[in-house]
Amino acid sequence: MTKKRVQSTNRHTKLAVSLMTFLSAGCLMTIPANAETVQPNAVPSGRDVEIDSQGKVTDFAKEYTEVKAPFLNLMRSSDTCDVFGIGDGRYTHGDAIDVASYQSGLTLNDYKQLKAKGIKTVIVKVSQGRGYLNPAASNQIRNAIQAGLKVAVYHYATFNNSGSGWNEGNHMADCLRKLGLGPNTLIFADMEDRATLNNQVKNGLNSFWRTLNNAGYRNHAVYVYAGYKYRDAVVSTVGKSRTWLAQYPFTPSRGGYYERQWRNQGYGAWQFASTSRMPWKWWFGNLDLSTDFNGLLTNAPSTSVSNGWFGNRYYVNGNAVTGQRQINGKWYLFDKNTGAMKNGLQWVADQKKTCYYASNGQMQYGQQCINGKWYLFDKNTGAMKTGLQWVADQNKTCYYASNGQMQYGSQKIGNYYCYFDPSTGSMHHGWLTLNGKKYYYDKNGHKVFGEQTIDGSKCLFDKNTGELKSQSKPNVIVKPVASSGWKTVNGKTFYYSKGKAVTGQQHIGGKWYLFDKNTGAMKTGFQWISDQRKTCYY
Known part of the structure; x- marks a missing residue:
C-alpha cells in the first residue's frame, strides 16, 4: 500500500534452502521445493x-532501509x-x-x-x-x-x-x-x-x-x-x-x-x-x-446513500442532489459540484437572486440579523431585497443598500435625502432636530428645502442643507365651539371634544387618527409617532 513502510530486522523473512523451515508472520511453515521466494521486506x-x-x-520512502541476509542470494538470482x-x-x-x-x-x-x-x-x-x-x-x-x-x-x-x-x-x-x-x-x-x-x-x-x-x-x-x-x-x-x-x-x-x-x-x-x-x-x-479470496473487496457495497440525508448531502436514487431542492416543504441549496449543503448568504445563479440559508440549510424569509447586520428577504421567494422596503410586521419603511444591509441615519436615495432611525432603521417623517438644528421630512420621507408651508406655517429651509432658517406662526384660525365632533376649517379637518380640538393620536369610532400637536389639524400619509418610536400610515 502506498504508505509508510514499517521495517525492522526481526520481521524479515529468513530463507535458507528448499524444504527448510522458515519464520514468516510469526508462524513456522515448511516451504516446498517449488515455493516462491519471498521478498525479505514482505511489508507494504x-x-x-x-x-x-x-x-x-x-x-515515507526515505525512512525505509532494506535489510537483506547474505544467504538469500543462495535462493534467488534477483533481490x-x-x-x-x-x-x-x-x-x-x-x-x-x-x-x-x-x-x-x-x-x-x-x-x-x-x-x-x-x-x-x-x-x-x-x-x-x-x-x-x-x-x-x-x-x-x-x-x-x-x-x-x-x-x-x-x-x-x-x-x-x-x-x-x-x-x-x-x-x-x-x-x-x-x-x-x-x-x-x-x-x-x-x-x-x-x-x-x-x-x-x-x-x-x-x-x-x-x-x-x-x-x-x-x-x-x-x-x-x-x-x-x-x-x-x-x-x-x-x-x-x-x-x-x-x-x-x-x-x-x-x-x-x-x-x-x-x-x-x-x-x-x-x-x-x-x-x-x-x-x-x-x-x-x-x-x-x-x-x-472471499468477496471482501469485489463485493464492496455502494459508497452512496440511496435516498435521503447523509451528513450534509441529500441523495435521490443514490445520487447527491445539487442546486436548489425543496425537501419536506423547505428549500435548501447544494453545491453544484460536490453536493454539499450550503448555508449563509448564497447567490442562486439560475434565479439571479441572493438568499440566506440558516445553519440547518433551510432558506430564511423576512428580516434576518446576520453577523450583526439586518437584511430583508422576500416572504415568498427568499430573495434578498434592496432599496426602500416596507416592513409590514413592524409598520415601518427601511432602506437596504446594494449589499442588502439595513442603513441608518441620513441617506441620499436618488435625488432625495432621507433619514432613518439610528436604532430601528425606520424612515423618518415630519420634524427632526439633529445637533440643535431643525429639519423637515415630507410624507414621502424626503428632506425639504427652500420655502415650504407646513401645517399653515410659512417655513424657510436652507437650499443646501435643509436646515430651518425661519418659521411664521400658523395662519389657521380656529374658532372655539361648544360641541364635539368633526369640523373642517380652511380646508383642514379637526376633531373637537368638549369644545376643544384634540391633538396627537386619538381613538375615534374604533379607528386611530393623528392630529398635529400644535394646530390640531388631522394628519395623513406616513407619520412618525415620536412617543412610540414608530412610523404609521394614515
Whole structure:
C-alpha cells in the first residue's frame, strides 16, 4: 500500500534452502521445493509524500532501509520483486488496486482500462492520523465510480490507545461526510505505522470502530502486513475473513504457494505486489495490486446513500442532489459540484437572486440579523431585497443598500435625502432636530428645502442643507365651539371634544387618527409617532 513502510530486522523473512523451515508472520511453515521466494521486506511499500497532522511534510520512502541476509542470494538470482503489467496471466490475478494522493494522475480512461484488465475495486486513501484528508480522494472516487468500479476506502492509522483511536475515528468520519460517502462504505483501518506498535493497539482499534459506528459507518475491515507484531490482535477486531493481508513474493505466480497459503488460512484478501504497472502507461510507475479470496473487496457495497440525508448531502436514487431542492416543504441549496449543503448568504445563479440559508440549510424569509447586520428577504421567494422596503410586521419603511444591509441615519436615495432611525432603521417623517438644528421630512420621507408651508406655517429651509432658517406662526384660525365632533376649517379637518380640538393620536369610532400637536389639524400619509418610536400610515 502506498504508505509508510514499517521495517525492522526481526520481521524479515529468513530463507535458507528448499524444504527448510522458515519464520514468516510469526508462524513456522515448511516451504516446498517449488515455493516462491519471498521478498525479505514482505511489508507494504511505495512512495508517498503526505502531510501529517502537524503540517510536517514526510517522504515515507526515505525512512525505509532494506535489510537483506547474505544467504538469500543462495535462493534467488534477483533481490527485487518482479515488475509486471496488470492483467499478465502468469501472475496472481489482480482484483483491486489501492491509491493515495501521489496517484492523483490516474485519469478516468485509466480506470476504465484497469476495469478492462480485470480490476473490480479501487481502495482509496481518505485520511491519516488526526488531521490529513487526501486532497485527491474526491476525484479518485468519482473517476472509479464513473468507470464502473467499486470503491472502498482506508484510513492510515497512527493511534495506539483508546483515546487516540477515538480521535482518529472522529477525524475519519468527518472526512467521509465531507466526501459524501454513505454508511455502507467499506472502511479499512491500515495498521502498519510503527506508532501503532503498542500492546494497547487493539483497544485503540476498537475505539476507532466504535466512533465510526456512532457516526453511522459500520462496515469495517483491517489491512495489515504479515509480519506486523500485533497482527493477531488487530485481526481479532474484525476476523480473518475481513482482513486484507499484505505480503510480497518476488514472483507472485498464479496459483502459487502463498496465494494458496493465505486463502486456506481464511484471509479475505491478499495484497501481493507493489510493483504492478499499467501496460498502456508503463511510465506512470508502480501500483499496489491485490487479489480477493472471499468477496471482501469485489463485493464492496455502494459508497452512496440511496435516498435521503447523509451528513450534509441529500441523495435521490443514490445520487447527491445539487442546486436548489425543496425537501419536506423547505428549500435548501447544494453545491453544484460536490453536493454539499450550503448555508449563509448564497447567490442562486439560475434565479439571479441572493438568499440566506440558516445553519440547518433551510432558506430564511423576512428580516434576518446576520453577523450583526439586518437584511430583508422576500416572504415568498427568499430573495434578498434592496432599496426602500416596507416592513409590514413592524409598520415601518427601511432602506437596504446594494449589499442588502439595513442603513441608518441620513441617506441620499436618488435625488432625495432621507433619514432613518439610528436604532430601528425606520424612515423618518415630519420634524427632526439633529445637533440643535431643525429639519423637515415630507410624507414621502424626503428632506425639504427652500420655502415650504407646513401645517399653515410659512417655513424657510436652507437650499443646501435643509436646515430651518425661519418659521411664521400658523395662519389657521380656529374658532372655539361648544360641541364635539368633526369640523373642517380652511380646508383642514379637526376633531373637537368638549369644545376643544384634540391633538396627537386619538381613538375615534374604533379607528386611530393623528392630529398635529400644535394646530390640531388631522394628519395623513406616513407619520412618525415620536412617543412610540414608530412610523404609521394614515
